Amino acid sequence: MPSAGELTRARAARRGVAVALVVAGVVACLLNLFDVAGGSGLRLFVTIGFLLLGPGWAAAGFLRRAPAAHVWLLTLGVGIATSLLAAQIMVSTTWWHPDLMLYIVTVGSVPFLLRHAVVAQ
Secondary structure (H helix, E strand, C coil): CCHHHHHHHHHHHHHHHHHHHHHHHHHHHEEEEEEEECCHHHHHHHHHHHHHHHHHHHHHHCCCCCHHHHHHHHHHHHHHHHHHHHHHHHHHHCCCHHHHHHHHHHHHHHHHHHHHHHHHC
């Protein structure tokens, strides 16, 4: 049984990750909106990072007292599945607009991420 201090640190870490992902999602959308390319690859890394972790953390945040490995596996699995599903929808409908799909995924994920950043679990 974890101690109260360990639970408090785990909650703080989960909140920190949720806040970081909210920031990453907003930054990815802003970089995309203003068409920031740059040679550094910042837009690529922020966007890929958010798409792989944001939707999954929004779902995994509802797990209570799950081991960290389970949370991270669910996070990556849901993030990858969401990205693949969005890409498949765009290909199948011949509506190829990855910028709009990024906005849709962000709008769907950020409210849950904000909830996880505010509500203690």
